[in-house]
Amino acid sequence: MRERGCPACLAARAPAAVLFLLFAGCVISPRVGPAGASGASPAETVRVHVSYREAPLPGARVEFRRSPAEGAEAPVAAGVTGADGTALVDLPAGRFFLVARWMGDGDFSRRVAPGDRYAWFGGNPVYSHGGRRDLFVGVEEIPPLPAAPVDLPGVTGVAGIVSLDGAPAEGVHVSAYANAAGAFRDLGFAASSPTGSDGGFVLDLPPGEYYLVARKRAGGGVAGPLRKGDLFGFFPGNPVTVPDGGVVRAAIAATRLKMRNIPAYASGYPSAATVEGRIVNRSGNPVRGAYAALYDNPDLLNRPVFLSDRTGDDGKYTLPVPVPGRYYLGARSGYGGSPSTGDVYGRYEGNADHAVTIRNGDRLVIELEVAVLE
Numbered sequence: 001m002r003e004r005g006c007p008a009c010l011a012a013r014a015p016a017a018v019l020f021l022l023f024a025g026c027v028i029s030p031r032v033g034p035a036g037a038s039g040a041s042p043a044e045t046v047r048v049h050v051s052y053r054e055a056p057l058p059g060a061r062v063e064f065r066r067s068p069a070e071g072a073e074a075p076v077a078a079g080v081t082g083a084d085g086t087a088l089v090d091l092p093a094g095r096f097f098l099v100a101r102w103m104g105d106g107d108f109s110r111r112v113a114p115g116d117r118y119a120w121f122g123g124n125p126v127y128s129h130g131g132r133r134d135l136f137v138g139v140e141e142i143p144p145l146p147a148a149p150v151d152l153p154g155v156t157g158v159a160g161i162v163s164l165d166g167a168p169a170e171g172v173h174v175s176a177y178a179n180a181a182g183a184f185r186d187l188g189f190a191a192s193s194p195t196g197s198d199g200g201f202v203l204d205l206p207p208g209e210y211y212l213v214a215r216k217r218a219g220g221g222v223a224g225p226l227r228k229g230d231l232f233g234f235f236p237g238n239p240v241t242v243p244d245g246g247v248v249r250a251a252i253a254a255t256r257l258k259m260r261n262i263p264a265y266a267s268g269y270p271s272a273a274t275v276e277g278r279i280v281n282r283s284g285n286p287v288r289g290a291y292a293a294l295y296d297n298p299d300l301l302n303r304p305v306f307l308s309d310r311t312g313d314d315g316k317y318t319l320p321v322p323v324p325g326r327y328y329l330g331a332r333s334g335y336g337g338s339p340s341t342g343d344v345y346g347r348y349e350g351n352a353d354h355a356v357t358i359r360n361g362d363r364l365v366i367e368l369e370v371a372v373l374e
Helices: none
Strands: 002-004 044-052 062-064 079-080 086-091 096-104 115-121 125-126 131-141 157-164 173-177 198-202 208-216 233-234 240-242 247-256 272-279 293-294 315-320 325-332 342-345 355-358 363-369
Touching: 044 096, 044 125, 062 086, 079 086, 096 131, 115 233, 131 247, 157 173, 157 208, 157 240, 173 198, 208 247, 240 247, 240 363, 272 293, 272 355, 325 363, 342 363, 355 363
Parallel strands: 002 363, 044 131, 157 247, 272 363
Antiparallel strands: 044 086, 062 079, 062 096, 096 115, 096 125, 115 131, 157 198, 173 208, 208 233, 208 240, 233 247, 272 315, 293 325, 325 342, 325 355
16 A cells, blocks of 8 residues: 655644643552453563662552553552562553552552552553563652631632642643543643742632543643653542532642653564555655654654664655554654644644554555655
8 A cells, every 4th residue: 555645834833831640650560460361471571660869669569551540450460569569460461550559558549548659651642562572650648638718719629739859849830631542642631830939729620520641741831741850640539529619628639750751662572563665855855864754642742662773865754653553644753742844744644644554464554655844
């Protein structure tokens, strides 16, 4: 199959303040295979390092789930960290969400509460596609809920605090997401102003159900991939229900990320399918130094799921796909955040949402047309 794309025009999007909430940590137990998998050979072995305030945390339960909605289903794999704060987990191929919990009373059957420790992995979703790797997760203690606000007349929404190491976290954006479909990778439904010196935030929201996420990028800004040293938090009470005329209280514990949030160069992994072709300009000439990339969001922003090597003089790319599925295909001269003036950028234009569905054994040949953004 051969398909040709057309130039992509990127409308500048001024992100509303992005909100990100911090979760305390995630971990797994000594070598635990996929839950319920009878003899299935794992696709990848993951070593999870869980820490609390820079110290290894034993006794933390780590869960890999297929859905970001906690409690919606049983985890695919789970376990508890050992004395060194690490655990080995065997995962089947697929896309998962990693969560870690440490309960003061050891009761993992209940929801987390103030005094427990919790984290939603800042690098979610995790794609399992072969080999071994290490994930680093820092958990934080869940703070008590703030006092009910008394000075928010006429406000419907969420009011709360963001903390780091038990102290108020300043300069953090908290975002509300109307659903979990995009894995909280886009800008969300609404966002708060940066938290002040007291860590406080207010989100004015219509009645409904929301997921709260908090982020602070060390380099500034409200868009782009999270990196080592950034702050991230996920409200353990997600989703919250905002009643008509009511204000929900929320306390979010942020953690400083230890991971390097970089895209996966798919050429280093076993391939279940392949997308290949050329990257060309409007005149049909090959473009050197561009990537082909698969994303999990239709805006083609933030970190790609899989990335090809840079094209050479012939403009050809090969993009192995270790985990088949539905992705959004594009090409650009860099990755992370929004393309800017002077960047080479294009999207697959075979359909309105730039999506491709890739099945096991597929070999798709797609030519991507790019333009220099002005």
